[in-house]
Amino acid sequence: MNFKNKAFLLAVFGFGLHLNTQAQITNDTTVQLYSPRTTRVFYEKAFFRGNYEELPVDTSLTNFASSLYWFSDTTFQQTLDNVGLATKPIFPRLPNRIGVRLGRNVYDTYGYYSDELAYFNTRSPYTKLKYIQGSLGEGIFEAEFSRNIKPWWNAGIAYHRVSSNKQIGSTVRRDPQVDNNGVKIYTHLQSTNNRYHLFANYLHMNHQLTESGGVRPEPGDTRGDLFDFQSERTWLTQATARDVRHSFHIGQTYALVGDWVKLFYNFDERKQSNRFDDLSLADKYIGTGREKRLIFYPNEINKDSTQTRNRSIYNEIENTAGITGNQKLFFYSAYLKNRSAKVERLSLNNRRFNQTFVGGEAELKVNEKINTAVRAEYKLTDEYFAQAEVHFLFLGGQYTRMLYAPDLMQQEYFGNHRKWKNNFNNISGDRVAVWLQGKLWKNTGRLELANLSLNNYVFYNQEQLPQQASETQRVSTITLDHKFNLGKLHWDNLAVYANTDAEFIRVPEWMVNSKLYYQGFILKKALYGQIGVEATFRSEYLADAYSPNLQQFYLQDQFRVENYVILDPFLSVDIKTINIFLKLAHANQGLSGPGYFTTPYYPGMRRSFIFGIKWMFFD
Numbered sequence: 001m002n003f004k005n006k007a008f009l010l011a012v013f014g015f016g017l018h019l020n021t022q023a024q025i026t027n028d029t030t031v032q033l034y035s036p037r038t039t040r041v042f043y044e045k046a047f048f049r050g051n052y053e054e055l056p057v058d059t060s061l062t063n064f065a066s067s068l069y070w071f072s073d074t075t076f077q078q079t080l081d082n083v084g085l086a087t088k089p090i091f092p093r094l095p096n097r098i099g100v101r102l103g104r105n106v107y108d109t110y111g112y113y114s115d116e117l118a119y120f121n122t123r124s125p126y127t128k129l130k131y132i133q134g135s136l137g138e139g140i141f142e143a144e145f146s147r148n149i150k151p152w153w154n155a156g157i158a159y160h161r162v163s164s165n166k167q168i169g170s171t172v173r174r175d176p177q178v179d180n181n182g183v184k185i186y187t188h189l190q191s192t193n194n195r196y197h198l199f200a201n202y203l204h205m206n207h208q209l210t211e212s213g214g215v216r217p218e219p220g221d222t223r224g225d226l227f228d229f230q231s232e233r234t235w236l237t238q239a240t241a242r243d244v245r246h247s248f249h250i251g252q253t254y255a256l257v258g259d260w261v262k263l264f265y266n267f268d269e270r271k272q273s274n275r276f277d278d279l280s281l282a283d284k285y286i287g288t289g290r291e292k293r294l295i296f297y298p299n300e301i302n303k304d305s306t307q308t309r310n311r312s313i314y315n316e317i318e319n320t321a322g323i324t325g326n327q328k329l330f331f332y333s334a335y336l337k338n339r340s341a342k343v344e345r346l347s348l349n350n351r352r353f354n355q356t357f358v359g360g361e362a363e364l365k366v367n368e369k370i371n372t373a374v375r376a377e378y379k380l381t382d383e384y385f386a387q388a389e390v391h392f393l394f395l396g397g398q399y400t401r402m403l404y405a406p407d408l409m410q411q412e413y414f415g416n417h418r419k420w421k422n423n424f425n426n427i428s429g430d431r432v433a434v435w436l437q438g439k440l441w442k443n444t445g446r447l448e449l450a451n452l453s454l455n456n457y458v459f460y461n462q463e464q465l466p467q468q469a470s471e472t473q474r475v476s477t478i479t480l481d482h483k484f485n486l487g488k489l490h491w492d493n494l495a496v497y498a499n500t501d502a503e504f505i506r507v508p509e510w511m512v513n514s515k516l517y518y519q520g521f522i523l524k525k526a527l528y529g530q531i532g533v534e535a536t537f538r539s540e541y542l543a544d545a546y547s548p549n550l551q552q553f554y555l556q557d558q559f560r561v562e563n564y565v566i567l568d569p570f571l572s573v574d575i576k577t578i579n580i581f582l583k584l585a586h587a588n589q590g591l592s593g594p595g596y597f598t599t600p601y602y603p604g605m606r607r608s609f610i611f612g613i614k615w616m617f618f619d
Helices: 003-020 044-048
Strands: 039-043 077-079 087-089 118-122 126-134 139-150 153-165 176-190 196-211 239-257 261-278 308-327 330-344 351-367 370-379 383-392 395-404 412-414 419-421 427-440 443-455 458-460 466-468 473-486 489-500 510-522 527-538 545-547 552-554 564-575 578-585 597-599 608-617
Touching: 039 044, 044 196, 044 239, 077 597, 118 139, 118 153, 118 176, 239 308, 458 552
Parallel strands: none
Antiparallel strands: 039 118, 077 087, 126 139, 126 608, 139 153, 153 176, 176 196, 196 239, 239 261, 261 308, 308 330, 330 351, 351 370, 370 383, 383 395, 395 427, 412 419, 427 443, 443 473, 458 466, 473 489, 489 510, 510 527, 527 564, 545 552, 564 578, 578 608
16 A cells, blocks of 8 residues: 555544544534643653643644654754655764664654653544655655543554655656654553553654665766756665664653652663665676776675675663652652663674663752752763753753763674774763853843863764774854744744864854744634745755765765755645645755755755645544
8 A cells, every 4th residue: 555545544544533523522502622722742751750741732833844843853964865864963962871872873863762752641532644745755644643541541553654756866757765654652541549650652663765875976077967866877776775673661650658759660672673785786896807896885895796785683671660759849860770782783793781770860949940950870880971950040051971882883893895893992972061041022042052072982984984083072062042023023043053173073164044934814814824934054064975885974075065055935824723834945946056965975855845734633
């Protein structure tokens, strides 16, 4: 069954639920009883910290039309600039945890994650349908259903799909490139006396794609000759990649002495399988005899000279048990955690890990604007994470210190075109940030100054090999998140200025996203909506190149990604529980050049007309 048929059936299913319960949601005067205010949202992480606030479902138009907010990661990403292809954060970050990590993250953006999962408390069945479709074949679809089976028990299920057609090197008009399917099943239940709570979810992602390797220049081609898109030659014609992930999570808490003392236990099981296949290497050879060598791939054959098949399978089980408590003025937690992990086929030998952690957190709260918190975790006996954070009125600051091991991919690998076994030292990272946030007249904003320092930093060098830097790598950033409104005119800005002397970290000096729009009633109060234009700018820099067979970004010194502004005019409207947007993405194509690059030899998307709809049922 194709995507459009699935979308149609799920839409019919959601509408059927609406009709079947219609008789139950109106009183004798046909006044609707259920709405976004009767369907509430909350998050497990906040709940475990003693924040029991339930928020109404988000029905706002803000950022609905912006591609920065279509997936789970809303920060700036370096992409291959087609929906569903590999991405990485443009600005470096500390890892999200210490301990064993696989190190294959280029498709992270497209999956569901337990710590970001929204749970519901509904007075009536809740259904959400979201559909985004572009004229170049890029598409996103999500259907979600949740309901309270009992007042103390809620359950839900969602299906998510991301798809796109080839933008370069296509032999037919609609040539599929990406097919991502994701599922989440979740539940929350509590005892009738409210002392016991259970959160559980199962998440799945099956991400499949065809790799192009980027544009393959013809002899004599200039930069401007590389924008023929579908008629361009590409390096890879029979290469595919796949990333399959499963996770199962259970979180439980029991109030032993009210909110003063609560016991908790978390169980997590995760699996990630990665593969890359290129079934024909014949067209990658040039020369004869002793001069015969590979092009595009590193000139190294470890398994098979006719085809490439790389695999890795990572499994982990994590158990966490501890004690926590909270009152109006404080929160605390302490825990013991064990992580058992196994990785197969990444190297010549399968590896197993059994790691133990101790950790905790404490927070003192005068109110929402005056509070301080400390967090720490220690892995016996060679890694740690520590963080302190302070909020005082409109000022804030955070210091983070980490000592962590390089990921498994950086430590050891055996593939068809590369192999290594490294004995790297642990990496130490320090991040200091201070910020100013608040509202002044018609302006709301946050200004953050941050500095990240990394010692023993590990990166992929120009030869696509992991390397450990001997010098400290530093990146300083100034981030401004600013919103201004004057009546119905709004101007939203997110800008990052970066300054670095790091030899092995390449970032643009400027990244800016700006939206100027009118928000209010349109067409004589017939519709409420937004009409405006979104602009995205990135200054030129030596962007990292991408290796499809390694599924990693690596340093390169020849190709500068140029300055470029992308303009996206849009119209968004709100019709009760339906949000709709129309957008002309990259409307300025051809005005300042034939196109732009996001990654060396991967041209950015052409002009595309995009339509999106989000339809919510509360009955």
